Amino acid sequence: MTRTTERNGHRGVRALLEGVAPNRPRPGAVMRAVERLEHTEAYDDLVMSVRRVVRAVPTGPVRDVLHGRWLGHPVHPMSAQVPIGAWTSAAVLDVLGGGRRAARTLVGVGLLSAGPTALAGWADWGELKKPQLRVGLVHSVLNATAVALYTGSLAARLRGRESAGKALGFAGLTAVAAGGALGGHLAYRQGAGVNHADQVESRVGSDWHTVGRVAEIPVDEPVRCRLEDADTDVVVVRDADDRWYALAEQCCHLGGPLSEGDLVDGCLRCPWHGSTFRLTDGWNATGPATGTQPAFETRVKSGLLEVRLRPPE
Numbered sequence: 001m002t003r004t005t006e007r008n009g010h011r012g013v014r015a016l017l018e019g020v021a022p023n024r025p026r027p028g029a030v031m032r033a034v035e036r037l038e039h040t041e042a043y044d045d046l047v048m049s050v051r052r053v054v055r056a057v058p059t060g061p062v063r064d065v066l067h068g069r070w071l072g073h074p075v076h077p078m079s080a081q082v083p084i085g086a087w088t089s090a091a092v093l094d095v096l097g098g099g100r101r102a103a104r105t106l107v108g109v110g111l112l113s114a115g116p117t118a119l120a121g122w123a124d125w126g127e128l129k130k131p132q133l134r135v136g137l138v139h140s141v142l143n144a145t146a147v148a149l150y151t152g153s154l155a156a157r158l159r160g161r162e163s164a165g166k167a168l169g170f171a172g173l174t175a176v177a178a179g180g181a182l183g184g185h186l187a188y189r190q191g192a193g194v195n196h197a198d199q200v201e202s203r204v205g206s207d208w209h210t211v212g213r214v215a216e217i218p219v220d221e222p223v224r225c226r227l228e229d230a231d232t233d234v235v236v237v238r239d240a241d242d243r244w245y246a247l248a249e250q251c252c253h254l255g256g257p258l259s260e261g262d263l264v265d266g267c268l269r270c271p272w273h274g275s276t277f278r279l280t281d282g283w284n285a286t287g288p289a290t291g292t293q294p295a296f297e298t299r300v301k302s303g304l305l306e307v308r309l310r311p312p313e
């Protein structure tokens with residue numbers, strides 16, 4: 001080993017001991033600001049007050065439609081493409097200096113589509129964790145600012161004040177871009193809206209796994225069990241007729257512990273936000289979860305319960 005390599009090696013070990021990977025680039029100023037925002041408690045009272053208002057809408061079909069249970073995917077990120085696309089297209093026309101009527105129409109289309117998009121976003125936001133709520137509230141304030149600016153832009157254009165309409169439109173596009181960046185952070189960095197049970201399939205594969213002795217598993221009570229060979233937890237339910245069910249333990253919505261949930265009409269209800277998953281196949285009977293919970297086939301051999309991931313239908 002050369003002297004330089006030795007020195008680098010020591011630096012690397014020291015960095016690892018301090019919990020910092022060697023040569024890891026520091027996040028940029030913007031990212032540091034967003035990360036600070038995640039942990040800023042100063043406006044938590046406001047966050048929780050808004051959340052109470054949002055959650056006043058009872059859970060049920062309306063909220064499920066807004067979450068996207070019918071789609072199997074959150075609605076908000078998809079519907080956001082309409083206002084963003086319309087306003088971006090209007091900006092292109094404004095820059096090129098033509099198509100005044102088309103630009104005006106696009107600004108209007110963006111405003112019309114912003115309402116349902118915001119409703120879907122608020123429905124999802126109301127179920128998030130605190131760091132996500134903080135970022136999500138600023139995301140919505142930026143988007144509301146964009147709506148206000150585009151409303152002014154449309155009003156100016158309708159009065160024939162094209163320059164003012166364009167200026168307000170560009171300001172609105174800046175606000176919606178900043179809001180979109182925070183939305184991306186929420187989804188990709190903070191995991192809002194992603195499937196939190198996605199890793200189960202790659203861990204368990206298509207093999208049978210031993211859960212444990214059936215004699216130790218109580219009746220009509222969700223029990224958390226570890227598949228040691230797959231580094232994965234499942235929740236097992238044994239009914240009074242000795243039928244066995246198993247689902248992935250971590251709720252696909254935001255990772256809630258299903259073994260701490262309640263059994264309701266052949267389903268298991270998540271203790272965190274109340275999604276219910278059918279025991280037989282993991283189908284999400286109610287949201288806010290938009291996806292199906294991984295479900296397992298079961299068999300008993302020599303007094304041991306074994307499970308295997310159900311293949312997709």
Ligand code: FES
Binds near residue numbers: 127275
């Ligand atoms: S974690 Fe939200 S419903 Fe389970």
